[in-house]
Amino acid sequence: MNLKKISEFLLNFKKKYIYLVMFVLISTPLILKVTQETYETKEVKSIYQRVEEIYQHNKENPEDKLALFISVDFAPSTKAECDPMMNAMLRHAFLRDIPVLGWAGVPQGIDYGLERFNTIAKEYNKKYGEDYIYLGYAYPFLQAALAFGTDVRIFASTDYYGKDTYDNYPIMEKFNNYNQLGLFTSITGTSLAEGWIQYANGLFNQDVAAGVTAVNASRLYPFLQSGQLVGMMGGLKGAAEYEQMVERLEKKEIKKDIKNYLSGLYKNYEAPEENPRKYDTSYTKTELLKSVNSRKMARQGMAAQKIAHFYVIALIIIANIGYLLKKRYESRR
Amino acid sequence: MRKYIILFLVSLLIFSVFAQETNTSDKKITPKAELVLQDRANDGGTGFTLTFKPQNKPEELKTYFLRIYKEVNGEEILIREMKVNNSGQTVRMPMSVQKANTNVIARAYYQKDGEVIEFKEKSLSTKGEWVDSARLSAFIAAILFISMIFIYVKKARSGEELFVRRIPGLGEINDAIGRATEMGKPVFYIPGTSTIRDVATLASLNILRSVGRKAAEYTTPMKVLIQRPLVLGVAQEVVQEAYMSAGRPDLYNEDDVYLAAAGQFAFASAAQGAMVREKPGAVFLLGMFWAESLLLAETANSVGAIQIAGTDATSQIPFFIAACDYTLIGEELYAASAYLSREPKLLGTLKAQDYFKGLLLIITILALFLDIVGVDIIVKYILS
């Protein structure tokens, strides 16, 4: 057995062939639209349960509701993992009629976050200013975190559209302080989640949850273990888990096919002159397709992930075998 | 006789009917409830809690109303109005006003014959505290730590020898710059992609001073790529000072310390492009990095540069360990800036950190032993 030749072959695969095989392996489940169901972990379930608790509280105390705050702290560059998380949380909140407030913690996420808020709100016939609001860019971060301790309107004196938050929006009259938030969620690809834990939870004892890219997920486990985080969605896996739970809820609540539900949502709707919605009250063919697909984005990605991970494990094993053979060959020499 | 008895019974019947009707119309509901306003402790004077405990039976009085006002220039302004369904449960609502020391008035009402009638009123003036007693342990720890820093910095300034063990990887800095000089290639330095507030950025800028001085001594061109505007200003000054201290202010070119791009991946693209075009001999990746770390390390590796990396971002350390020649892990980056510069301030701070860590370690081990035997005093009052 020519150890040298075998070890050289195993250690010198050309990069372009590795990339090509990776390309084929990832594209195949996406073309075939394979979805991968996943087991649900405690970290993600605790966020889901917290939102359900808010729903129960709001049901029992209709005059003293709690809201959900989603901080869009990611740029479109990390939307692969963060977008499904945000979509799933927004769907969960709107399904349960929980008021939602939001803003962007990074400049590149401002318009992107607004587009997602309006798109998901459209699926549940929610009104801007009453059921949800988007407050624009939350910078500087520290002032944003501190302002919520008294009245966030001191900081966010206008919303994204430039309208005064004091006079124009019923949702801001009721929800402008940490006391009125049931959960603060930071969806981020940076370390902003730690900032929210440090200030919102550390100074004001606000319940904080995080939806982070897999890169940052390992950093947040200590905060989960210490109870400073309610829960965490880590990477595409976390997004897939939450997406799965929300889909089950949606099937239970809506009781019909999503395509039919969305097509019929604005059939007999006549837009009033005042308080126009921030979205078109109709669905085109492509919008319907996009809406339906976006509900299983993370799980479709997980199918490709599974194959890619097995592929890389195989490559690591092959490279290690090559390395061991090379060492043996060199020691024999 | 019979006639009188019948008359008596009929009149009794009539009176009893009237009596019932009278009872119904004169039935008085006395609304009862406990209304408490409490100032929230350990805040800036804007928080208070309203506690409302219904004391009527639910079948007696189904609904209460609450109105909360704040006094502004003698005028009462309604801040909240709500309906409370009487389920017998206490309602507890934390609330806030915008300014400290505000007079807050809560009034409870009930409904009778379509009219809303007040039956209870409580008022409170919100007060702020100077000290948040819930965070006293953190405050004491901060004072202790800052005192230790002052003590050790003073010791370092007085010339006392403060031992810092040798950190592997630091000796390679000179070798890396030397290698770049021999190859006739520039040195690239990226002080992370975080803000000036980040400790890793500040440590990196200290190391930049040493690297800049060495590069000036070897007359090796050095390019510093920056992502944040505030860091740019500081980096330009640091490099200029480094070149001046090496006696080569003529070599300093302000355009060599430049803002490559503002966004994360825009910066990564720009830095990769610069590395591929200029092919540096040595690349220093020291500071805070995120997803762009492996992009930068891989590109530097592909152009044949020697790489010295260091970050406290635990998510990026694995990539640097895999892709770079030498890696400073976590706190070694801070220790490196003290070790290289030998500045009394940095050395003193490092020693204070070490001894403070030692103290916390002792407290933790003590707390562990006490907790095993069921005494949680340290966890309760110091560590939580």
Added chain:
Amino acid sequence: MGLLAWTTIGVILTIAIFSFLIKDNPLYKFAEHLFVGVSVGYLLVVTFTQLFIPRVYQPTKNAFNSGDVFMSIWMIVGIIIGILFLTRLTEKHNWLSRYPISITVGFYSGFAIMPSLYTRVLRQLGATVSEDGVSMINFQKIGLFFKNPSWANLYEATYGPLIVIGVLTVLIYFFFSFKNTNPVIKYTRKPAMVYMMVGFGAAFGYTFMARISLYVDRMNFIINEWWPLVRVNLF
């Protein structure tokens, strides 16, 4: 049709960036420079509409309209200090920019001391000692494992001690004041390295998933967003 055009441009730019895998080429350079330029332009617009208007202009206007003299003065003083940042552009007056830099760095560093210490040090050490009121070194759980050996009981019995040992050894690894020959440093170095490398390996694996996710998203964009648009609009 507009949506198709923009999505097609997105696909072209995606492929242009991926072409870097083959080699640096003009298409990649074009996409890179376009990205850099658009980022700066977008940031400029956002700075005006989402920062200047709601944080500077609107609050100042509200302060003046409400007649709050104190707040109005504060806003003007703040705006002047902020403008001093721009003096960095001039050589003669750039020393003025040191004032706002010192205020910013000083305030943020100082304000972060207590929350950082509380959140990242004291609470974390507290969680190392006990979790939900139960000690991390729980002899009852250890005894339960020996009485009734199972994977679940093994996990419960070892979870706490593993965390405690890991935290203590890694903390000692980062002592720089003791010599490498000190016995405490010497004998905790290897366990600390094992813990750190296991941790880094887990982080590496997690990060690999993140990278694949980014690639999956791009492929999803091309296959499930762009291609259906092409089919619907052109075929």
